[in-house]
Amino acid sequence: MTASTDVPEKDANGPMLAADGTPLKKSLSRALRVQKMRALALVAPLLIFVLVTFIAPIGDMLFRSVENQIVSDTMPTTTAALADWDGTGLPPDQVFEDAYYDLFVAAERKEHTRLGSRLNYEQTGASSLFRKSGRGLDDIGEVYQDQFEDLDKNWDEAQPWAEMMGSEDWLAKEAAWEKGSRLPKFALRDGVEELLPRTAAQYAIFAGYTHNEERKSLLKEEPWSAVHTALYQDLSTQDVSGYSGPHAEMLKAAAALVASPDFETVSFKDGFGEIDKDWLEPEIWQTLKLYAPKYTSGYFLNSVDMKLTPEGAEARPENERIYIMLFKRTLFMSLVITCSCILLGYPVAYILSNLPARKANLLMILVLLPFWTSLLVRTSAWKIMLQQQGVINDVLVWIGLVADDGRLTMINNQFGTIVAMTHILLPFMILPMYSVMSTIPHSYVRASKSLGATDWTTFWRVYFPQSVPGIGAGSILVFILAIGYYITPEIVGGTTGTFISNRIAYHISTSLNWGLAAALGSILLAVVLILYWAYDRIVGIDNVKLG
Amino acid sequence: MKRTKTLLATTALTVAAGAVSAQDMANDMTLVSWGGAYQTSQTKAYADPYKEMHPEVNISWDESSAEAVAKLRAMNEAGNITWDLVDVVAADAIRLCDEGLAMEYDPEELLAEGDDGSSAEDDFGDMIVSDCFIPQIVYSTTFGYRTDMVPEGADAPSDICSIFDLETYPGKRSLEKRPINNMEWALYCDGVAKDEIYDVLATPEGQDQALAKLDTIKDSVVWWSAGSDTPQLLADGEVFMGSTYNGRLFSVIEEQDQPVAMMWDMQVFDLDGWIIPEGLDDDALARVKDFVKFATDTQRLADQAAYISYGPARESSAPLVGKHADLGIDMAPHMPTDPANAANTLLYNYEFWADYRDDIDAKFQAWLAQ
Structure with missing residues (x-):
């Protein structure tokens, strides 16, 4: 604590006093409290809004995963x-x-x-x-x-x-x-x-x-x-x-x-x-009797392919197990989509950030244009592109790469989902990468080269490490968005390309089993939070930049 | 003088009538339907004539029927019902009734008598499958096939089991991504008698049998989840044959003129109709009741068939079905209920599927994902 000229000298016996005679410590904490209250009052509208319209409904929905009052009521x-x-x-x-x-x-x-x-x-x-x-x-x-x-x-x-x-x-x-x-x-x-x-x-x-x-x-x-x-x-x-x-x-x-x-x-x-x-x-x-208690673990057991029995939890028969497999598939495919977004997005972001502003803006519009098109339109367009009588197969047949009766199956499977979702989520990868890359000074690259580094060394040792925060931000965005996607997998996923979110949507709107949907959603949320925590431990969340 | 008097009297009457309706009935009404050609047929056959009679009424449409059950439940929990009349399939109506989200009604009180003098209850007959369900149309889930893709030397498919016959009819098929209907067809084509299908399907062995039959064509199936998928797949030549709602196939064949033909064998009849949400206030309810009485009378149901090839749910409407409003073709032969089309049919078993849907769906989805 630095003493200013206004503060009276410390009394030999008592505490340090402020100008009005109150102890300095008290006076300072009062000032800080006022400041804190003011800050709180400023964020209060947003905080209340988020609490009421976002946190509370989600909490209420997730709470249904254990709620079971209906039987005893x-x-x-x-x-x-x-x-x-x-x-x-x-x-x-x-x-x-x-x-x-x-x-x-x-x-x-x-x-x-x-x-x-x-x-x-x-x-x-x-x-x-x-x-x-x-x-x-x-x-x-x-x-x-x-x-x-x-x-x-x-x-x-x-x-x-x-x-x-x-x-x-x-x-x-x-x-x-x-x-x-x-x-x-x-x-x-x-x-x-x-x-x-x-x-x-x-x-x-x-x-x-x-x-x-x-x-x-x-x-x-x-x-x-x-x-x-x-x-x-x-x-x-x-x-x-x-x-x-x-x-x-x-x-x-x-x-x-x-x-x-x-x-x-x-x-x-x-x-x-x-x-x-x-x-x-x-x-x-x-x-x-089994479902008489006010709270039940039944929904959570169902969502990991088990069931509640009088003897305790028990695995479901083989031919009814589906959720664990879907969770694994969702995580795996989201990972593949994130990786392909990095591979495709990195060069684009690199070119964008190294072009003169006018050309970069024009290219940026090309990146953003699909972003502004309806999700359904883009997904349906992929259907027409990828189907067996579709554009790509027609071209392949025409140039003779593929026989007419051996047309490739590229839709209604995992491949179709990965292609369509990579395309849809690409802007979420390019934009953070671009904004990070455009802050990397060109002088570093020039300095590296002037010191005798090859192009590859310059890129790998100097440029790339500085662009990693952009990759991190883009990956988190794309991965988390991908995990919760359900419209695209529903349309182009067929049977092997659907996600856990498709089952959640089914239980919300068709089977009306909201408890099971809530349990599946809670697990998905927990998985995302664990992955986020792991990411923070391994890469460090400070290393993520959106610009 | 006399003329003025009449005019005055008429005005007074109109004002009085207006005042009465303004007092008792709400003037805004939100109807929920499926969108597309079906909703257009409802607008033209019911809503437009009703508005002509009652110019003070505002009718707005909400295309939410596909999610109606979930949304009504959410509205009910929030204590704020914003819909006045909801178009749903019968299975959903039964569920809404079970959940206490739809209003039970008395057919004799709410619905108009048939034109032929039959009581509403007799006229609709078995179509009233739930105490809350106000039937409107009979539709069916049936097959269409590409006429230009029928293999040389083979007859055009006319038997449901041709979907399982990959030797005679190679090519892709599109089936709905749910067990309902598919399991029945599979068992039927695996030799189970028609009246035993549901007894067999109620057993785990029967469910395995149906899935094993479907397994024989699994690699050749494109699974659809939206009613528009099969028409698109057929139009693009992506599949040789596929199941969908008969009205969708009608539009592919007659309106879009695609080389597609109907295969009516073992079509599955289903019903669609209105439900009134539980908890409407008195004014809104009075208006809805007035509208429903009008919109489900004999003439209105017959009128709807001029815009879409779904059969009216009233027996007395059938003789009044005429020609298509734009194409001018006779609609009767395109109705799923037409005797020529209905030689071999199945009726959606509501009670069975209300019980077994969750169980069989879990098995079906696990089978699909294998």
Whole structure:
């Protein structure tokens, strides 16, 4: 720290003081803080913009690679019950009961098919199993609903149910409710929870759904058949003879009906078996148990050709492995494309930087012109150039190098992808190289030659080392762009020239398996970051210059 | 005097009518379709006449049907649906319905009765493959071949299995880069009876069998992913035969006059139609419902066939199909549903592919990459 003339001399005992008497250290740090805040305020708009529009969405997307709440959110009690199941044979009857109530509500909310689509990624057939079950579950409840209704049609009316289940206070408010205003929060009648626990629980779920999602009065909507099923279960286990609340006679009559031998019942397990026999196979329950946790490693395992099984991670069968191979291919081809860009771009950049400005500008336009043309147009043009009846093959046949029936296959394979992508990415290599080369002083080359070096020595020992930062910058640009390319490989890649990004695009837009797409994307991002780190260790990122 | 009165009354009525529609219906509507000749046919057959009746309505088009499922899901998550009516293939409609992204509707309420007096539900019949799907057209995926590349001494191909017959018909074929349709054709040509195809395909052995059959022609196949690929490959003589949508082949043959002919054998029928996104506000929904009722009536569906060779999804529209609007040729023989073309067909099995698509696609892609 250099003391200026304003700073008073250091007190023999105390700290150094600033002009206003505060300690210098404090004063300085305050000044620095203000400066920092000002700098931060200046970058804040950009920082916030990048955070909100770039980092947050990417983070959200990548987070989907482990997120798996849909299973436990849609079937909360079932997944909790399955946790205690050992995974062998069929789960206990209690699980079927839980699954009935969970799925019933999910079907009313139309969420069961979403869960089916989610589980179909793990077990083929889950999609239609859940779709079917949404319709079929009604059949179980209707057995009870119909019998109660035949006994007393009030069992299929909204009002008696509401009076029996709801508290007096709530009933008064619900009756006073008018369309457009807020519906009063449902409250259970005192004692009904002890008397009819399942029915009360199911009615409360029904009440929540009717109020919050349908926005209808409970005095108008008769409960769904799951409530009747719950009532049957309660009446077969609970004693209601002491009940004296509203509709006591009706309830006691129903209890008598349930106790009579004529009363028809369906076990939940049989009901599920009736919907689809797949419910009586352990496989679907194992899948549900396996994917019950809120976070799963399943997507990441899938993206490295493995799968989650009850015994842990396991390699997929040979004929389903594809992603590791695609990752390798993507890296290999990106490397080849980067190398061919260096080979083709270096001479061009060299000539550009050594020509007089006017000629260099003209050549520069030639480099940039394809850059300004639509990517699709350029890719499609390569198709016409390279195909078997295309320009290049026609010329080769015409000059007699190739027989008419032996035309070369240059498109819809790796070769086509490498050619088209090298062409498309070439400007990204030439531009940084050119801007670095044009800063290399000619005097160095002349000095080297005047000291007796040959042309080659001059280039290799003097010029080339100074142009390396340009190669580095261009290579990083081209390599990272190439790794994420998918339109060009999709159009000209055929089967051997496609990249991992084509699969990511497929899972985003066609199979809708966003979790798997996110896992593949995360791996790709990690690979790029590791390569970048390795590059920094080997070459040094300080050695990269864009100009 | 009397004239003025009538005029006044008419004006009053018009104003009243205008006021009612302004109150209840939104005037801006965004329709999503596939672009190209298909969207043009919709514009001419549905949108233009509708705008003539309702000049206050602005219809804008978005050519996003190919990515509609993913985009609708993203819109739904963002809580901002900007589309009013979306044209999708039936398989996507089923998925959107499953995901809760498309609105379920009541055909009797939403759709107009048939011209012949049949109820909407009967008129569309089995075409309503999902509670959310409003059918529009029947199209098919079928083959076209270069007539000038048929080998000397061989008959023009008329049997689906000629795509697997490299001896009689050498040359490249273009097939879609996905298992759907290809697996069915492969099994059929490997001797599996037509009504057992899906039972066989549901087993791992059946899937291997289909891939083994495809393996016999793998080296001669160019795989396509865009509907325009096969027409281009055929026009350039790059392939001898290839599969694509029948409307694309119609345009290659009749509009561009290329030496290409249709091979209708074992064409796979598929459906395309509208879905209404879930979560539209009341004004927008009222307008969309009004438009859909108009755009899917008997006459409108028949009109569309004058611009593109896809069959109307209504039974009552079939007799009204006339001539092509520009070429003046009879459209009926170019419809995939025409009895002469539909001698041997397959119907896309939506439920099967909803279940097995991910599984079989993984195997198919692994096989392709080998």
